[in-house]
Each structure stands twice: as C-alpha cells, then as structure tokens.
Amino acid sequence: xxxxxxxxxxxxxxxxxxxxxxxxxxxxxxxxxxxxxxxxxxxxxxxxxxxxxxxxxxxxxxxxxxxxxxxxxxxxxxxxxxxxxxxxxxxxxxxxxxxxxxxxxxxxxxxxxxxxxxxxxxxxxxxxxxxxxxxxxxxxxxxxxxxxxxxxxxxxxxxxxxxxxxxxxxxxxxxxxxxxxxxxxxxxxxxxxxxxxxxxxxxxxxxxxxxxxxxxxxxxxxxxxxxxxxxxxxxxxxxxxxxx
Amino acid sequence: xxxxxxxxxxxxxxxxxxxxxxxxxxxxxxxxxxxxxxxxxxxxxxxxxxxxxxxxxxxxxxxxxxxxxxxxxxxxxxxxxxxxxxxxxxxxxxxxxxxxxxxxxxxxxxxxxxxxxxxxxxxxxxxxxxxxxxxxxxxxxxxxxxxxxxxxxxxxxxxxxxxxxxxxxxxxxxxxxxxxxxxxxxxxxxxxxxxxxxxxxxxxxxxxxxxxxxxxxxxxxxxxxxxxxxxxxxxxxxxxxxxx
Amino acid sequence: xxxxxxxxxxxxxxxxxxxxxxxxxxxxxxxxxxxxxxxxxxxxxxxxxxxxxxxxxxxxxxxxxxxxxxxxxxxxxxxxxxxxxxxxxxxxxxxxxxxxxxxxxxxxxxxxxxxxxxxxxxxxxxxxxxxxxxxxxxxxxxxxxxxxxxxxxxxxxxxxxxxxxxxxxxxxxxxxxxxxxxxxxxxxxxxxxxxxxxxxxxxxxxxxxxxxxxxxxxxxxxxxxxxxxxxxxxxxxxxxxxxx
Amino acid sequence: xxxxxxxxxxxxxxxxxxxxxxxxxxxxxxxxxxxxxxxxxxxxxxxxxxxxxxxxxxxxxxxxxxxxxxxxxxxxxxxxxxxxxxxxxxxxxxxxxxxxxxxxxxxxxxxxxxxxxxxxxxxxxxxxxxxxxxxxxxxxxxxxxxxxxxxxxxxxxxxxxxxxxxxxxxxxxxxxxxxxxxxxxxxxxxxxxxxxxxxxxxxxxxxxxxxxxxxxxxxxxxxxxxxxxxxxxxxxxxxxxxxx
Numbered sequence: 001x002x003x004x005x006x007x008x009x010x011x012x013x014x015x016x017x018x019x020x021x022x023x024x025x026x027x028x029x030x031x032x033x034x035x036x037x038x039x040x041x042x043x044x045x046x047x048x049x050x051x052x053x054x055x056x057x058x059x060x061x062x063x064x065x066x067x068x069x070x071x072x073x074x075x076x077x078x079x080x081x082x083x084x085x086x087x088x089x090x091x092x093x094x095x096x097x098x099x100x101x102x103x104x105x106x107x108x109x110x111x112x113x114x115x116x117x118x119x120x121x122x123x124x125x126x127x128x129x130x131x132x133x134x135x136x137x138x139x140x141x142x143x144x145x146x147x148x149x150x151x152x153x154x155x156x157x158x159x160x161x162x163x164x165x166x167x168x169x170x171x172x173x174x175x176x177x178x179x180x181x182x183x184x185x186x187x188x189x190x191x192x193x194x195x196x197x198x199x200x201x202x203x204x205x206x207x208x209x210x211x212x213x214x215x216x217x218x219x220x221x222x223x224x225x226x227x228x229x230x231x232x233x234x235x236x237x238x239x240x241x242x243x244x
Numbered sequence: 245x246x247x248x249x250x251x252x253x254x255x256x257x258x259x260x261x262x263x264x265x266x267x268x269x270x271x272x273x274x275x276x277x278x279x280x281x282x283x284x285x286x287x288x289x290x291x292x293x294x295x296x297x298x299x300x301x302x303x304x305x306x307x308x309x310x311x312x313x314x315x316x317x318x319x320x321x322x323x324x325x326x327x328x329x330x331x332x333x334x335x336x337x338x339x340x341x342x343x344x345x346x347x348x349x350x351x352x353x354x355x356x357x358x359x360x361x362x363x364x365x366x367x368x369x370x371x372x373x374x375x376x377x378x379x380x381x382x383x384x385x386x387x388x389x390x391x392x393x394x395x396x397x398x399x400x401x402x403x404x405x406x407x408x409x410x411x412x413x414x415x416x417x418x419x420x421x422x423x424x425x426x427x428x429x430x431x432x433x434x435x436x437x438x439x440x441x442x443x444x445x446x447x448x449x450x451x452x453x454x455x456x457x458x459x460x461x462x463x464x465x466x467x468x469x470x471x472x473x474x475x476x477x478x479x480x481x482x483x484x485x486x487x488x
Numbered sequence: 489x490x491x492x493x494x495x496x497x498x499x500x501x502x503x504x505x506x507x508x509x510x511x512x513x514x515x516x517x518x519x520x521x522x523x524x525x526x527x528x529x530x531x532x533x534x535x536x537x538x539x540x541x542x543x544x545x546x547x548x549x550x551x552x553x554x555x556x557x558x559x560x561x562x563x564x565x566x567x568x569x570x571x572x573x574x575x576x577x578x579x580x581x582x583x584x585x586x587x588x589x590x591x592x593x594x595x596x597x598x599x600x601x602x603x604x605x606x607x608x609x610x611x612x613x614x615x616x617x618x619x620x621x622x623x624x625x626x627x628x629x630x631x632x633x634x635x636x637x638x639x640x641x642x643x644x645x646x647x648x649x650x651x652x653x654x655x656x657x658x659x660x661x662x663x664x665x666x667x668x669x670x671x672x673x674x675x676x677x678x679x680x681x682x683x684x685x686x687x688x689x690x691x692x693x694x695x696x697x698x699x700x701x702x703x704x705x706x707x708x709x710x711x712x713x714x715x716x717x718x719x720x721x722x723x724x725x726x727x728x729x730x731x732x
Numbered sequence: 733x734x735x736x737x738x739x740x741x742x743x744x745x746x747x748x749x750x751x752x753x754x755x756x757x758x759x760x761x762x763x764x765x766x767x768x769x770x771x772x773x774x775x776x777x778x779x780x781x782x783x784x785x786x787x788x789x790x791x792x793x794x795x796x797x798x799x800x801x802x803x804x805x806x807x808x809x810x811x812x813x814x815x816x817x818x819x820x821x822x823x824x825x826x827x828x829x830x831x832x833x834x835x836x837x838x839x840x841x842x843x844x845x846x847x848x849x850x851x852x853x854x855x856x857x858x859x860x861x862x863x864x865x866x867x868x869x870x871x872x873x874x875x876x877x878x879x880x881x882x883x884x885x886x887x888x889x890x891x892x893x894x895x896x897x898x899x900x901x902x903x904x905x906x907x908x909x910x911x912x913x914x915x916x917x918x919x920x921x922x923x924x925x926x927x928x929x930x931x932x933x934x935x936x937x938x939x940x941x942x943x944x945x946x947x948x949x950x951x952x953x954x955x956x957x958x959x960x961x962x963x964x965x966x967x968x969x970x971x972x973x974x975x976x
Binding site: 337340341354360361362363364365366367368369370371402404406408410411413422423424425433434435436437479480481482483484485486487488 | 825828829842848849850851852853854855856857858859890892894896898899901910911912913921922923924925967968969970971972973974975976
C-alpha cells in the first residue's frame, strides 16, 4: 500500500446521464457525490480518490488504474451485463491476490464482480421505495465508529430477505422496511487477501448518499478495507520442501 | 445418546401459577404446551419428554435428570435470579463436556444459563406487544426445514437490536416489529461439544407457542441439538506425549 | 428431496485409466471405491448411489442426472480445465437454488466448481507425500460423529496453509504434516440453499479412501449435506408488495 | 477512547519471583518484557502503558485503573484461582459494555476472565516444550500485518487440539508442533462491544516474547483491540416506544 489509500469509485453512470430525475439528485453522478463527501471527511488527507465509469476507455479500469487501487467502490444497476468478463476476472484477482478492498453498494448485489468474488447468486426480494431504519447490530466495529443505534432514511428502495449471500464474516447492519421486510444491509467478508464490505443504501432515486451517517459508514469502510502490509509475497500453489 | 432423544423442558412456571391471564393462555404451563406439540409432531416416536420447574425438588434438575437429558429447553423470566448458581454450573458442564443441546426461548436471553454458557450480557431493547414477521434467512438449514419465507405473529413482545450476543455461528431468523425494530430472533451456537439454539418468540401473554411454524422450528431444533456419537471420551487438559 | 438421498459420485477418472500404480490402488476407480464404502456403511438403505465420469456423455452430468442428485461428490485433478464451463454454471445453480449438497475432495480445491461455488482462488502450498494426522477440532458435529481425536494416515500428499479459502462456516478438521505444515482439512460452507463440505484426504497414489475414519467422515458428510424440505419455492429477485 | 491507547499489562508475576530459571529469562517480569517491546514498536507514541500484578493492591486493577484501560493484556498460570471473582465480573463488564479490548496470552486460556468472557471451559491437550511453527492463515488481517507465512519458535510448550473454544470470529494462526499436534493459536472474538484476541505463545520457560514476530503480532493486536468511538451510550435492556 502506498502512503495514501488510493480509492477508485466506479459507477456505471447511466441513470444520471439519461434520466433527469436522477441527474437532479446527483448532478456530479453518484461517484462524484461519493468523492465529494469522502474528501470532506478526510480531514487528515489520507485518501487519494479517482473516478471511473463504464463509458471510459477500458471501462474505467485499465491495468495501470486497477493495479494502483487500494480500495474499489462499485455502483452499478441497469448495465451489469455490459461489464466485461475479463475485467471481472482482473478485479477478482486483484482482491484475492493483491488484497484490494472492494465496496459494492446498493444494486451492486447483482453485479458481476460481487457475485464472482463472493460466491453468491445475489438474489433477494425487492419493492418500492419506503421508510427504512438501518440498525447498528455491531457497536464497537471500526465500520460502525460514530454511528448511532440506527440510521433513519426517509425513503429507500426495499431490499428484503432471504438475501442469498454467504453468511457474512461480520454482520454490522440490519434494516427495517416500512412494508414488513428486513435486510442484512451491512456485511463484511474476506476473500483471499482482500476485504469486502457490502452496504445496501443508495438507490438512484433516493438521497441516501447525502445522509451524514451513510457517508460516515462508507468513509469508515474505505479505511477498514485498505490492504495491510503483507509479510510475504503471494504464493501460487507452490511446492514446498521439508521445514524440519 | 440413548436411542430416543431425551428432552427436558424446564420452565420457571411462575406467571402461569399467579396470573389468570397467562394461565388462560397456557393452562398446562408453557412447558406443558411445548410438550404437547412436540409429541404431536413426533410421529415416529423419537422423543422422550420430561417436564421440570423451578419449584420442583433440586429446581427440577437433580443429577439423575440432568445427566440423562440430551436436550434441555429453557423458559424463564421473572425468577431468573432464583436459579441456583451451582445448577447453572452443572448445566454449563453438561453442555460443554457432555454435549447436551440447549434451547433457551424468549426471555431466557437474560437467564443465568444462557449468559454463562454463551458469554453475553443478554442486553437488548424491548417494547410492547406488536405485530411481528420472523424472516427465514437460511432456507436449507435443518432448523428451517418446512418453514416458509416468513412466520407471521399477530402479537409478540418486541425485542430489538442491538442484542449484545456473540455473532451467531448461524443466523437463521431475523424479525421485523411493527414499531420500527428488528431482532436476530433465531441463532445457533456451539459451545464445547454442545449445540445451542436461541429462539425469540414466546411471551407469556401471547399465543406464539400455538403457531404451527413456531412449533415446527422448535421440533426441528430439538432434533438438530441432540448430541452426536463422540468417537472419544472427554479430555480434561490432559498431558500428551509424542505421536511421532 | 426424494425419500432416499440420491448421491452422484463424479470422478474425472483419468489417473486410474492411464497409470498402473493408481489403478492398482483403485481398480474400480476412486469413485467406485467411494461407492463401495458408502454402500457398506449405509446399513439402513438410505442412499441411492450413481457414478459419473468426465468421459461419459455430457461429462456424466446431463440435466436428468444433475437435477435428480441430492448430493454431488467431486474428485478431479489433472483434467480440471476440461470440465465444461456451462456444466459448472449448472452445478452452481443446482447448489445455490436447488439446495444440492456438494462434497469436493482432495485436489478438487482447484476444480472449477469449487472455485466458482465458493468464491476462492483455491491456492495453497503443497509437497510430497508424508505422514499426516487429521485432528478433530469439532467433536459434537454431525460430520465428526464416531470420529476419534485424530485420524492417522501413513502417507498423504501435503497440502499446506495459507489455503486461500473464505473462512469456513465451521472448521471441523486441522491436519498436521510431518514436514512442518498444517492445513484446514475439513471445512463446511453454505451457499444459497446448498451445503458444502471440503475434505482434504484422497491423493491418487495414497490409500486414504480405505481408511475407516475417512470413510465415516464422508458417509456422515453425505447425510449432513442432503437438502432439507424447503417451506417455500425459490424466488428470483421477485418484487413484493406491502405486508402490512 | 482517550487520544492515546491506554494499555494495562496484567501479569500474575509469580514464576518470575519464585523461580530463578524464569527470572533469568524475564528479569523484568513477563509484563515488563512486553512493555519494553511495545514501547520499542510504538514509534509514533500512540500507546500509554501501565503494569499490574496479582500482588498489587486490588490485584492491580482498582476501578480507576480498569475504567481507564482501553486494552487489557493478561498473563496468568499457576495462580488463576487466586483472582478475585468480583474482579472477573468487573473486567467482563468493562469488555461487554465499555468495549475494552482484551488480550489473553498463553496459559490465560484457563484464566477466569478468559473463560467467563468467552464462554469456554478452556480445555486443551498439552505437552512438553518442543519446536513450533505458527502458520499465518489470514494474510491481509490487521493483526497479521508484516507477519510472514510462518513464525518459527525453537521451543514452546505444546498446546493441542481439541481446544474447546467457541469457533473464532476470525482464525488467524494455526500452530504445528513437532510431536504431532496442531493448535488454533491466534483467534479473534467480539463480546458485547469489546474485541478479544487470544495468542498462544508465551510459556514462562521459553523465550517467545523475544521473538520479533510474536512482538509484532501483539503490537498489532493492541492497536486492533482498542475501542472505537461509539455513536450511542450503552443501553441496559431499555424499553422503547414506537419509532413510526
């Protein structure tokens, strides 16, 4: 890891371009909004943030970007299928072997990298936008630092259980939705050397990324997901001789 | 383990004795009600069920009972503090070393055996009786066999997060409560050689133990928690010599 | 699930065909050997066992076989790359949505289905055949029923940590190898509705499948991995309306 | 948490006083040795370290010390039974409700606070001092930062599986012992708001606390175990009204 945590915020950036209602909420794009609040919270200048989008050359993640990313944030929805399979494998390898952190948000539960990296179909129930309480079930975790008992969101898209994910390494948040549903809305995993945090808020028609606690959770998650200093190079199914 | 699964249902059996409203709902006591439905579901005669109560000699669990119990179910509330500390240690040892299954229900989250065996303060939020949906977040687990996506309870006492338990080995159910709360309502643990399943429904003023799915969950849990055939006697911090 | 547990033992079946030394140890093929001991242990006739191999039509797993398999056992090594990618996706879907059990053995840690289903690179260290002790770290689990403190194998191929797997849902066995290595040799996972058990012994030049405890572990695992009765059909990211 | 991480290193400090052989290895006491290397590694002055011993007033942990400790390290062996039960309950409450980190080392697996806080009998196998390799099974975790594939110790007391602990939240290290044994030697847990890390090296007749990687692991663990900023006060089974 370089001295700064090098964050790349990837957004498919389609809704904001084609839909007035979304662009009004996120005029800089969802990725632009996230960059803005991360920089605001980064009072000690520990982060170095880059944006990437589907329409960029190499879908925004050429080797020189991906290999110099410590934490990759991911927002996608209507264009999941357009993401290149080769890119997905490169992201996966960078998490597994390189220890890159990966933070899929909201509808990224059905994105190719999330499903490939985690081992999940990504299936869940969903419904219309409604009132949500995100309960903090793990006070004391670095990602919940500074987060109260619950976060209240006026409107978010309903995501409901059963969510067909592997049991999280750590379950940090559980959400209540007005119409009778619950959801494991904040989950950590590790895969290979990398750390993963899935967080549910962030529907393109809602204003969740402006909520100060949603912002704090994502800021905490970036710092938590940054790779550690490895004491050994990555092996590749090496043959080894006797140690004794 | 004997051929049959020897189940002991322990109930403090205080509310039913002193409160008309509770006795009307559970005329046989909560333990009596549980015995009745377990026997109904036990169509192959695999269970051998005994009742025990706080007012019984040795608080219902003399050595000859406890040492011949494969699965201990536990309901307690207003008399937690009256349970003998020595008994708690004997139950703990029977779980840890003997592999006895332990199924604490509802307000047993604050019982001495639950807190001692698990390592938890048992703290949670709570509120008045209200509508509850118990979501099945682990279809495919033996305890959720035959259980639909969710169980609906007209009224249950609200228990809410943060519930200060160790992260469950397996989280099976998450509950939604009408007034904005969520709860990890079905959790498995192992401790030593024993299996533990906590299940939240069962307030003394509610009729949850008459719900067919609540019944099925508890029946499944008894079968799941029964001890397995151990291939080795229990060691006790033995000193061992070289194997090679 | 049908009344019987329908087990399909898949083997790439290459070493036994082309190498005399392997065929001498496993004249029926590794799959044939496993079938034999499972049938020996199945004294109540609960299993219905089928064999499948890479060279069979549809690589041994046409839809009518796969869709009628409750538990799929998998042995592969030198021909991992020949397994059809479409088949891998069908197996994955059958585990995730159909709840099929999956039991990858030994060198299946690098097989396509293991890596796809679990989310792992499968990387590990390895070395020459040597003495192994498989320690039982979870007495009390159904898969370790009847298994002593440790299983001793005269010679097995060394597999060593770091094994780049997701942390197991349940870690059941840890192995000691003569030349200074350790390995998480028995691991359970769930993915979607399905249960997975990885078990390390089974090198083609060793006789581990003749060890009575290795046999008992695999027999226990088949019974553990069989799917449960689901109380609800599989959803597919359904939209849902208000419950309240 | 105060600006600095306030560490208290508790040692029963008996062997070093009464046995020449131990005092020769640890002339400052085991706690003194740990303080020395933590201070050496703490190049940015983030730690504030205090020593405490069984023979001190209030067994070294009066309220004004305990309530101002962020991370408590614990070494005990021959005097476990002398630790006051009231103190154990105060430590437990400080972990559960106050989020104090707790780092039990070596023979603290049988100490009262370890068993009470975790929910374990602490039982294991043990044997004479022998060669040990501590394998790093979780490269990428903050506690394994800078730690190579394995740590080699010339001689350590053998601790062996089955170790009757709850399955760790995260298993970081597995040890190989010369005479055929393995051990889960580095385990994280959370209990209530607090973080716990058990680490196995540290026999009083061995020199493990002088090993640079053992030192680094413990330094990393102190930083990992320090409590986070809680966004809400600790509740105590509070009753709550409707949020909607």
